[in-house]
Amino acid sequence: MTTKTNDPRMPANYDPSEFPAFAVTVDVVILTMSNKRLHVLLVRRGVAPFEGMWAIPGGFKRPAETLDEAAKRELAEETGVDSASLLTQLGAYGDPDRDPRMNVVTIAYLAAIRRVGVVVAGADAAEAALIPVSEVLKGKTELAFDHAQIVRDAVERVRVDLELRGIATAFVGPTFTLAELRAVYEAVWGEQLDGANFRRSVLAESGWVIPTGRRARPGSTGGKPAELYRAGRMWKKGAPVRYPQPNDTRKEHE
Amino acid sequence: MTTKTNDPRMPANYDPSEFPAFAVTVDVVILTMSNKRLHVLLVRRGVAPFEGMWAIPGGFKRPAETLDEAAKRELAEETGVDSASLLTQLGAYGDPDRDPRMNVVTIAYLAAIRRVGVVVAGADAAEAALIPVSEVLKGKTELAFDHAQIVRDAVERVRVDLELRGIATAFVGPTFTLAELRAVYEAVWGEQLDGANFRRSVLAESGWVIPTGRRARPGSTGGKPAELYRAGRMWKKGAPVRYPQPNDTRKEHE
DNA sequence: GTAGTTCTGGTTGACAAGACCATAACTTAC
DNA sequence: GTAAGTTATGGTCTTGTCAACCAGAACTAC
Numbered sequence: 001m002t003t004k005t006n007d008p009r010m011p012a013n014y015d016p017s018e019f020p021a022f023a024v025t026v027d028v029v030i031l032t033m034s035n036k037r038l039h040v041l042l043v044r045r046g047v048a049p050f051e052g053m054w055a056i057p058g059g060f061k062r063p064a065e066t067l068d069e070a071a072k073r074e075l076a077e078e079t080g081v082d083s084a085s086l087l088t089q090l091g092a093y094g095d096p097d098r099d100p101r102m103n104v105v106t107i108a109y110l111a112a113i114r115r116v117g118v119v120v121a122g123a124d125a126a127e128a129a130l131i132p133v134s135e136v137l138k139g140k141t142e143l144a145f146d147h148a149q150i151v152r153d154a155v156e157r158v159r160v161d162l163e164l165r166g167i168a169t170a171f172v173g174p175t176f177t178l179a180e181l182r183a184v185y186e187a188v189w190g191e192q193l194d195g196a197n198f199r200r201s202v203l204a205e206s207g208w209v210i211p212t213g214r215r216a217r218p219g220s221t222g223g224k225p226a227e228l229y230r231a232g233r234m235w236k237k238g239a240p241v242r243y244p245q246p247n248d249t250r251k252e253h254e
Numbered sequence: 255m256t257t258k259t260n261d262p263r264m265p266a267n268y269d270p271s272e273f274p275a276f277a278v279t280v281d282v283v284i285l286t287m288s289n290k291r292l293h294v295l296l297v298r299r300g301v302a303p304f305e306g307m308w309a310i311p312g313g314f315k316r317p318a319e320t321l322d323e324a325a326k327r328e329l330a331e332e333t334g335v336d337s338a339s340l341l342t343q344l345g346a347y348g349d350p351d352r353d354p355r356m357n358v359v360t361i362a363y364l365a366a367i368r369r370v371g372v373v374v375a376g377a378d379a380a381e382a383a384l385i386p387v388s389e390v391l392k393g394k395t396e397l398a399f400d401h402a403q404i405v406r407d408a409v410e411r412v413r414v415d416l417e418l419r420g421i422a423t424a425f426v427g428p429t430f431t432l433a434e435l436r437a438v439y440e441a442v443w444g445e446q447l448d449g450a451n452f453r454r455s456v457l458a459e460s461g462w463v464i465p466t467g468r469r470a471r472p473g474s475t476g477g478k479p480a481e482l483y484r485a486g487r488m489w490k491k492g493a494p495v496r497y498p499q500p501n502d503t504r505k506e507h508e
Numbered sequence: 509g510t511a512g513t514t515c516t517g518g519t520t521g522a523c524a525a526g527a528c529c530a531t532a533a534c535t536t537a538c
Numbered sequence: 539g540t541a542a543g544t545t546a547t548g549g550t551c552t553t554g555t556c557a558a559c560c561a562g563a564a565c566t567a568c
Contacts, residue, residue: 019277019314019356020277020278020314020315020316020317021275021277022276022277022278022315022317022359023273023274023275024274024276024278024348024359060273060274061274061276061348062274063274063276063350063357064350065350066348066349066350067346067347067348067349067359089345089346091343091346092321092345092346092361093321094278094315094320094321094361095320096317096318096319096320102273105276105278105315105359105361107346107348107359160418164414164418177546178546178547179545179546194526194527194528195545195546195547196528196529196546196547196548196549197526197527199546199547199548200525200547201524201525204524218533218534218544218545218546219535219544219545220535220536221535221536221543221545222533222534222535222543222544222545223533223534223535223543223544223545223546224532224533224534224544224545224546224547225533225534225545225546226545226546226547227546227547431515432515432516433514433515448557448558448559449514449515449516450515450516450517450518450558450559450560451556451557451558453516453517454516454517454556472513472514472515472564472565472566473513474566474567475512475513475514475566475567476513476514476564476565476566476567477512477513477514477515477565477566478513478514478515478516478563478564478565479515479564479565480514480515480516481515481516
């Protein structure tokens, strides 16, 4: 047992020159849409511990960089993307035994990217792949360390930020149809949204999406070609689309 | 010396046994209501650097404790409160030069307490006091390190969590009147709220506040004695009180 | 007693949002 | 070519929510 929950030698007041040393890593939960489902980029660990298991990419923070810079670097190393449309801090994870080797505090970041270009397997990673988040949430894909919890936290964060800040455009391309945008909401929330009402809500907030005047090519199944939009500036407050609240007054057939 | 801000020998791929060492501190932004205004508990630093300046309390994380435990410990050491009504992680701060002595990554926590009991000046702190947050936000009270930014982030967090999760009961006593609860919202948001509408909104959410049947003593200015409530369980989703949206700015588009 | 203050319940009007329908513009199948 | 299917987009209707406002109740101070 390596746990020393109560170390009697630990003084109540620390001497600044004699602090406990920690390793600090910055890990990034990289989310993207693929095939109408939310996916997370995972790497298969090539080294112990948890060798052979899936994990979210990351690495040690360098002393001369900020946390944001470290996250940006990790994202670029892993995907080749150098400018994420969304990259925010998610939280810190520092349980004593989360890494069996040593004391590690991890700062987790959340990244949303439009499309994964090259998926690079780094030095510690034997393989990299996009895994549906549902597989992770259901526990069908086990992750190393406490990374499953981190992914759960990341998805929950996306769910509320989608409603609160409307970060949906981070998941689609530079131009997109409203159906594509709606697919992001539906994938993250797991709810069907009415196309007409969605359109009205999104367009009501001026400056959120901007029509380009051009039209998309209809899909192979036909249909009226949709107008193409591009992302406007982001919100100041409130969001155009709300998470559907079950109306108790709806008809109760069965 | 342990500070090596730029080590050219740092390889791109780290060896796990040779990671850069960081000090990890856990600092707590302790907020409370006093005299109808939001206050933050600050300590005056007794040691260099920033000796004599105000700072938020905190200390080094111990290897055997979790981050949450560390925050709880710091809060107890500083205030004597052992069970905060609200204690959540706020974010991580790790800019390279935020501490001139060495590489320090700080995990900031946000605590809301009902009343400050004993304010203890610790080993590093010569003095402790409650300062109105407005003084910090306006820059009238300068803080050590990047603590001013941390306080700003904490207040912003409270503003949205008040709406999203209804954490207002964390700031009032075990029993309270609706006017007291309303004062929390008004202090944090800086907006006047209609008493009747506030009451309706709060009571609409069942289980959020529970009437005790007793009545408070009217204040010295008279008035009908208000009913006393106690906090129920917290929310699952949505909040009973929404941030007032100015209706006139809503019809700009078109 | 009257005046002032606070709490509490009621009403109303504007607006937001979901359910649903209708039509337009494309596809493929025949 | 026509018919059928699919998607986008605009419309209507109904319901619920919320802020503004009003009125009365219950206290204190004088």
